[in-house]
Amino acid sequence: xxxxxxxxxxxxxxxxxxxxxxxxxxxxxxxxxxxxxxxxxxxxxxxxxxxxxxxxxxxxxxxxxxxxxxxxxxxxxxxxxxxxxxxxxxxxxxxxxxxxxxxxxxxxxxxxxxxxxxxxxxxxxxxxxxxxxxxxxxxxxxxxxxxxxxxxxxxxxxxxxxxxxxxxxxxxxxxxxxxxxxxxxxxxxxxxxxxxxxxxxxxxxxxxxxxxxxxxxxxxxxxxxxxxxxxxxxxxxxxxxxxxxxxxxxxxxxxxxxxxxxxxxxxxxxxxxxxxxxxxxxxxxxxxxxxxxxxxxxxxxxxxxxxxxxxxxxxxxxxxxxxxxxxxxxxxxxxxxxxxxxxxxxxxxxxxxxxxxxxxxxxxxxxxxxxxxxxxxxxxxxxxxx
Ligand code: RFL
Ligand code: PHB
Numbered sequence: 001x002x003x004x005x006x007x008x009x010x011x012x013x014x015x016x017x018x019x020x021x022x023x024x025x026x027x028x029x030x031x032x033x034x035x036x037x038x039x040x041x042x043x044x045x046x047x048x049x050x051x052x053x054x055x056x057x058x059x060x061x062x063x064x065x066x067x068x069x070x071x072x073x074x075x076x077x078x079x080x081x082x083x084x085x086x087x088x089x090x091x092x093x094x095x096x097x098x099x100x101x102x103x104x105x106x107x108x109x110x111x112x113x114x115x116x117x118x119x120x121x122x123x124x125x126x127x128x129x130x131x132x133x134x135x136x137x138x139x140x141x142x143x144x145x146x147x148x149x150x151x152x153x154x155x156x157x158x159x160x161x162x163x164x165x166x167x168x169x170x171x172x173x174x175x176x177x178x179x180x181x182x183x184x185x186x187x188x189x190x191x192x193x194x195x196x197x198x199x200x201x202x203x204x205x206x207x208x209x210x211x212x213x214x215x216x217x218x219x220x221x222x223x224x225x226x227x228x229x230x231x232x233x234x235x236x237x238x239x240x241x242x243x244x245x246x247x248x249x250x251x252x253x254x255x256x257x258x259x260x261x262x263x264x265x266x267x268x269x270x271x272x273x274x275x276x277x278x279x280x281x282x283x284x285x286x287x288x289x290x291x292x293x294x295x296x297x298x299x300x301x302x303x304x305x306x307x308x309x310x311x312x313x314x315x316x317x318x319x320x321x322x323x324x325x326x327x328x329x330x331x332x333x334x335x336x337x338x339x340x341x342x343x344x345x346x347x348x349x350x351x352x353x354x355x356x357x358x359x360x361x362x363x364x365x366x367x368x369x370x371x372x373x374x375x376x377x378x379x380x381x382x383x384x385x386x
Pocket of ligand 2: 198
């Protein structure tokens with residue numbers, strides 16, 4: 001097979017890149033190791049920045065999101081038993097949209113297939129060759145046979161555990177990592193919303209987050225030991241923990257319901273520099289990870305491929321490589337802003353195992369400052385909305 005851009009991974013980064021390239025008149029093939037059913041059912045992010053929403057709309061894949069997504073103009077910070085609203089839209093003029101990542105995936109897959117795009121699901125043992133030449137190759141098993149794609153470029157959109165990043169020789173990779181001594185326990189619940197906007201809660205037993213998916217389904221998280229196991233958390237224990245961490249003296253109650261999905265998520269910060277080697281360009285989680293406290297991961301992936309699609313488009317129109325040359329540094333500016341914000345939100349809202357009463361008071365002082373200073377609230381708000 002031959003194509004212009006071979007894309008490894010059909011997550012938000014790979015699918016949106018393929019879609020944007022199609023709009024630029026650039027051909028691509030997307031290789032995905034999992035099945036279509038699996039990628040369309042994986043529960044992950046929920047918060048889309050305004051810029052993400054605008055790009056999906058402008059590129060013609062935002063119709064269902066506009067209909068079914070929920071626009072939120074604020075979030076709540078909850079600490080010391082009280083809730084404080086951060087008025088995102090009043091402070092920044094922008095809003096966020098709550099619309100699940102797997103719904104974005106469904107919309108993108110449908111758009112690619114409708115346009116006759118090539119998406120290969122169930123690809124095994126993908127491997128990249130000749131990345132430092134002008135004809136890189138991607139070899140893989142599919143439908144019981146070995147296949148090879150020769151392309152002008154390869155886009156590594158295969159997430160944190162993919163093969164693209166490790167295909168870069170280690171002497172050309174600078175990696176920056178921080179892991180956190182906690183994870184998130186996430187649940188999906190059949191219940192009406194308990195709140196009109198997301199609640200980020202600081203509590204001495206640890207962080208908790210109330211998010212939503214639809215008027216019938218709610219998404220909740222609480223900080224846990226990353227080594228803990230789902231089987232240690234029967235429903236009653238989950239509810240007790242959430243009620244404790246989210247309690248206020250303001251008469252608010254958390255509605256319970258049937259829990260139909262449970263999982264534990266590790267937390268890490270990670271960046272690789274540069275996001276390019278020869279003709280391989282990395283985008284999304286393949287190049288960087290943020291802890292989910294800032295709701296940035298999916299939005300960063302979208303920003304990367306926006307910049308990358310424009311760079312490929314410009315290359316094919318003019319043969320000018322300038323935007324491809326500057327891709328990594330342009331994307332990394334935004335990445336490091338989000339890395340800082342996500343680290344900051346995580347540090348401020350979670351309990352660390354070596355926390356002293358002093359550190360606990362320092363966190364409360366910072367939270368108190370955010371809700372009493374317009375300048376500090378704007379700092380949070382403009383980072384959160386992107
Ligand atoms: P993905 O989504 O991991 O997709 C990579 C795809 O590549 C495939 N793959 C391969 N295919 C072929 N050959 C191989 N060798 C392959 N290896 C892997 C995989 O099967 C997969 O389909 O990466 P992408 O596209 O970069 O997208 C990144 C986002 O998924 C991620 O950043 C977000 O989900 C992070 N995140 C959030 N981001 C937000 O912006 N807002 C949020 O509210 C938010 N909440 C979250 C989150 C992530 C979470 N988890 C589970 C880590 C909440 C959670 C709980
Ligand atoms: C989610 O709804 O899954 C979600 C919301 C906000 C976050 C992370 C995840 O910060």
